[in-house]
Amino acid sequence: LQLLLDVSGSISREEYNLMLKGYQNAFTNLAPRFGSGGFGDVAINTVVWSGKDRQQTVIPWFLIQKTADAIDFANKIASASRGFNDGTAPGSAINFAVPLFANNEFEGKRWVINVSGDNKENEGDSTSKARDRALAAGVAAINGLPILNDDRDLLSWYQNNLVGGQNSFAIAANDFTDFGTAIEAKLAREMQPSEPVPEPTTVFGTLAFCAVIS
Numbered sequence: 001l002q003l004l005l006d007v008s009g010s011i012s013r014e015e016y017n018l019m020l021k022g023y024q025n026a027f028t029n030l031a032p033r034f035g036s037g038g039f040g041d042v043a044i045n046t047v048v049w050s051g052k053d054r055q056q057t058v059i060p061w062f063l064i065q066k067t068a069d070a071i072d073f074a075n076k077i078a079s080a081s082r083g084f085n086d087g088t089a090p091g092s093a094i095n096f097a098v099p100l101f102a103n104n105e106f107e108g109k110r111w112v113i114n115v116s117g118d119n120k121e122n123e124g125d126s127t128s129k130a131r132d133r134a135l136a137a138g139v140a141a142i143n144g145l146p147i148l149n150d151d152r153d154l155l156s157w158y159q160n161n162l163v164g165g166q167n168s169f170a171i172a173a174n175d176f177t178d179f180g181t182a183i184e185a186k187l188a189r190e191m192q193p194s195e196p197v198p199e200p201t202t203v204f205g206t207l208a209f210c211a212v213i214s
Contacts, residue, residue, distance in 0.1 A: 001044050001190065002097045005080075006117030008050040008088040010150060015176040016082055019116070022180030024078040026187055031070035039191040041065045043106045046077060047097055051087035052124030055096035058083065061104045089124025090115055090162060091131075094142065098134045111138060112165075112190060116145040116183065118176075120157050128161045141165035145186050149175040 003023070007016060033039045046059035058080040064070050094113060101111045113134065121127045131142055142165055144158035151157075155172040163170050169189065173182035 001042060002100065002113045003044060003046045003077075004090075004093050004097060004113060004115045005046070005048050006050065006088065006090070006115075006119075007048045007082050007084050008117070008119060009085050010088070010119050013082075015118075018176040019179055020078050020080060022176075022183050024074045025180045026184035027070050027074035027077065029184055030187060030191075031067040031074070033188075033191075034064045034070045035066040037067070039064075042191055043104065043108060044073065045097075045100055045104070046080060047093065047100075048080065048083050049089070049093035049096065050084035052089045052092045054084040054086060054089070055093050056083045057100070061106065063106070087123040088117065088119045088121060090117060090121055091127035091129065092124035094127070094130040094134050094162075095125050098137050098139060101139070110140045112140055113142045114145070114186065114190065115142065115158075115162060116147065116179075118147040118150055118154070120151065120154065121161070131162055131164045135165050139165060141168040141190075143168055143186065143190060144170035145173060145179075145182055146170060147173045147176060147179060 042064045043061050045061045047055055047057050049055040059076050062073050064073055097113055134142060142163060144162045146154040146158045148154055155170060158170045171182050171186045173179045
């Protein structure tokens with residue numbers, strides 16, 4: 001599973017902190033469900049993104065196999081550095097993320113990308129073309145979490161341009177204060193029970209429904 005967090009200029013410092021707090025609470029609340037709790041083992045990579053050349057991994061691939069691992073990850077994401085503060089290029093962020101699935105030490109079952117943001121593309125690579133290339137490259141699903149405080153039509157844009165693949169979906173947050181509830185529901189839906197991720201061996205990875213590479 002790859003978590004792609006929008007840090008474009010439309011997101012204030014307070015709103016960014018609300019996103020991080022939402023992720024922290026979500027992983028803390030869901031922690032008992034990892035490993036034998038139902039989700040299985042999940043490998044997660046975390047990327048912040050904004051403009052066309054603004055993408056950075058802030059938490060490298062992190063394997064969650066038990067409750068304690070999830071709590072550890074929750075605390076790490078709570079302090080993730082922002083890095084950027086400019087345009088909005090979700091297509092470029094997807095293009096950045098896809099090769100990272102094939103350059104890690106895990107053999108996963110399903111590759112999934114989780115994109116959250118508060119605006120439509122305004123620069124960079126075409127989001128719909130990036131989505132299509134990602135699916136052709138082996139990504140199983142791209143799911144979206146649009147934050148609607150600035151654009152009430154953003155859910156529709158995500159559904160038409162960003163979401164794609166098997167069992168893909170979008171869940172909207174009305175604003176940043178609602179983000180935590182939405183991201184917890186989204187993660188719970190993405191990481192359904194299945195088989196655990198094998199021990200690190202090869203350069204394959206996958207998300208959701210089982211072994212998750214984030």
